[in-house]
Amino acid sequence: MQDTAPRDASGVLAVEIWRGGTDGGFARYEVPRRANQTVLDVVTHVQRQIDPTLAYRFACRVGMCGSCAMTVNGRPRWTCRTHVSKVAADGRLAVAPLANLPVVRDLVVDMAPFFDKWARAEGRFIPPQEPQSDFAVVKPASAKRRAADAGIECIGCAVCYAACDIVGWLPDYLGPAALNRAWTLVNDVRDAGRDRRLAAVAGDAGCHACHSQQGCVSHCPKQLNPTESIAGLKRATAWASLRGKL
Amino acid sequence: MGLAAGQTVNAARVEAWLWIAQRLSALLLAACVAVHLAVIIYATRQGVSAAAILGRTRGSPVALAFYGTFVAAIAMHVPIGLRAILRESIGWSGARLELATIALAVLLLALGLRAIGGLV
Numbered sequence A: 001m002q003d004t005a006p007r008d009a010s011g012v013l014a015v016e017i018w019r020g021g022t023d024g025g026f027a028r029y030e031v032p033r034r035a036n037q038t039v040l041d042v043v044t045h046v047q048r049q050i051d052p053t054l055a056y057r058f059a060c061r062v063g064m065c066g067s068c069a070m071t072v073n074g075r076p077r078w079t080c081r082t083h084v085s086k087v088a089a090d091g092r093l094a095v096a097p098l099a100n101l102p103v104v105r106d107l108v109v110d111m112a113p114f115f116d117k118w119a120r121a122e123g124r125f126i127p128p129q130e131p132q133s134d135f136a137v138v139k140p141a142s143a144k145r146r147a148a149d150a151g152i153e154c155i156g157c158a159v160c161y162a163a164c165d166i167v168g169w170l171p172d173y174l175g176p177a178a179l180n181r182a183w184t185l186v187n188d189v190r191d192a193g194r195d196r197r198l199a200a201v202a203g204d205a206g207c208h209a210c211h212s213q214q215g216c217v218s219h220c221p222k223q224l225n226p227t228e229s230i231a232g233l234k235r236a237t238a239w240a241s242l243r244g245k246l
Numbered sequence B: 001m002g003l004a005a006g007q008t009v010n011a012a013r014v015e016a017w018l019w020i021a022q023r024l025s026a027l028l029l030a031a032c033v034a035v036h037l038a039v040i041i042y043a044t045r046q047g048v049s050a051a052a053i054l055g056r057t058r059g060s061p062v063a064l065a066f067y068g069t070f071v072a073a074i075a076m077h078v079p080i081g082l083r084a085i086l087r088e089s090i091g092w093s094g095a096r097l098e099l100a101t102i103a104l105a106v107l108l109l110a111l112g113l114r115a116i117g118g119l120v
C-alpha cells in the first residue's frame, strides 16, 4: 500500500515531543519523512540521531508487548503500529506521555499504579486448594470460554486506562484493563477465586464506577471491549450480592 | 485505599444493591413515562378539561397506584444517578454523600406525594 501522507518539499516532518516531567513542555524536532513510517520510528529517529537523552519505552515493535503507548495528537495509541500517515494527515504530529499515569520523564510514565490495580482486582488465576486429578476440559464453544476469549488478548498497554475519564476523576478507580482481566478470570471455570474477585471488583472504586460511555472501547488497539466486561461484572456482582456472597 | 477488609466488602454490597435498585427503578420509569406520555397526548387531543381530569382521578385507586409507583421510582432512580455525579465531579464521599443522596430522595418523594395529593 502506498503511503500518501502529505510531506513538505524537503520530505521533512516537524514533530513536537514532550520533554521533562509533568511540568515539562513540547520541544520541536525535524525528522525525515519515510514511507510506512510509524510514530515509534519518528521517536526513535529523534533519540538515535538528534537527542540521545530522550526517554521513551518500547520492546517488540509489532504490537505484542504493550510498552510503547503514548499520547499521539491528543489520543492514547500504541505507537509501534500507528502510521504517521494515519494520524498526521494535516502534517502535524505531537507526541506526549500517556495520561492518567505519573510522568517519569519525557515519554515514559510510571506503569506501577496501572498494574497495582490488576493485583487489587485479583487479576491472576487462583488455583483450587485441593489437587486436581485430571485436566479440566473447557469446551471452546461454551459461553464462559467465549466470554473469556473476548477479553483475553489484552497486551496491558494502558491505552484504555489513559482514555478513561473516570480514572482521571476517581484516582482509585480500577479502570478498564484490570476489570477486563478480572472478567476473563470470572469466566475461567478452573479458577477458584470467583467470590473473592467479585468482592474485589465491586464497589465505588470498581466496576460500579463505570458509566459505559466506551472511551476504552474506541481506543483499545486490540479492539477489545472492556465496557462489555465491566457490564458482565456488574451483573455478576448483583447476583452475588443477592445470594449473600458479596 | 486505607479501608479495613470488612468495610471494603460493605461498600461493594452497597454499590451492588444501588445498581440493582437503579435498574429496577429504570424499568418502572420506562413503563411509567410511556403511560404518562400516552395519557397527556390523549387528554390534549381530546381536549379534556382540568375539571374533567380531576373528576376521573379523584378517589381513583388506579391513579393512586400508578402515580405512587411513578413517584417512588423517581425518588429511587434520580438520587442514585446524581450520587455518582456528586462523587466524581465534586469529590463528595462518606456521610456527606450518603446524606445528600437520602435528602434528595426524601425531597423528591415529598414533592411527588404533594403532586399526587393534588390529583387523587
Ligand code: HEM
Residues within 6 Å of the ligand: A210, A211, A212, B022, B023, B026, B027, B029, B030, B033, B074, B077, B078, B080, B081, B082, B084
Ligand atoms: C427523570 C428522569 C431521569 C433522570 C434525571 C435520570 C438520571 C440518571 C442518572 C443521573 C443516572 C446515572 C448515570 C451514571 O451513573 O452513569 C442514570 C442512570 C440510569 N438511568 Fe436514568 N434518569 C431518568 C430517567 C430514566 C428513565 C426513564 C430510564 C429508563 C428508561 C432510565 C434509565 C437509566 C439506567 C438504565 C441507568 C443506569 C446507567 C448506568 O449506570 O450504567 N433513566 N439516570
Ligand code: SF4
Residues within 6 Å of the ligand: A163, A164, A165, A166, A167, A175, A176, A209, A210, A211, A212, A213, A214, A215, A216, A217, A226, A227, A230
Ligand atoms: S466505559 Fe467505563 S471503563 Fe470504559 S472508558 Fe468509560 S468509564 Fe472508563
Ligand code: SF4
Residues within 6 Å of the ligand: A153, A154, A155, A156, A157, A158, A159, A160, A161, A176, A177, A180, A219, A220, A221, A222, A223, A224, A226
Ligand atoms: S484492554 Fe486494550 S487498551 Fe486496555 S490495556 Fe488491554 S489491550 Fe491495551
Ligand code: FES
Residues within 6 Å of the ligand: A058, A059, A060, A061, A062, A063, A064, A065, A066, A067, A068, A069, A078, A079, A080, A081
Ligand atoms: S513496542 Fe510492543 S506493542 Fe508497541
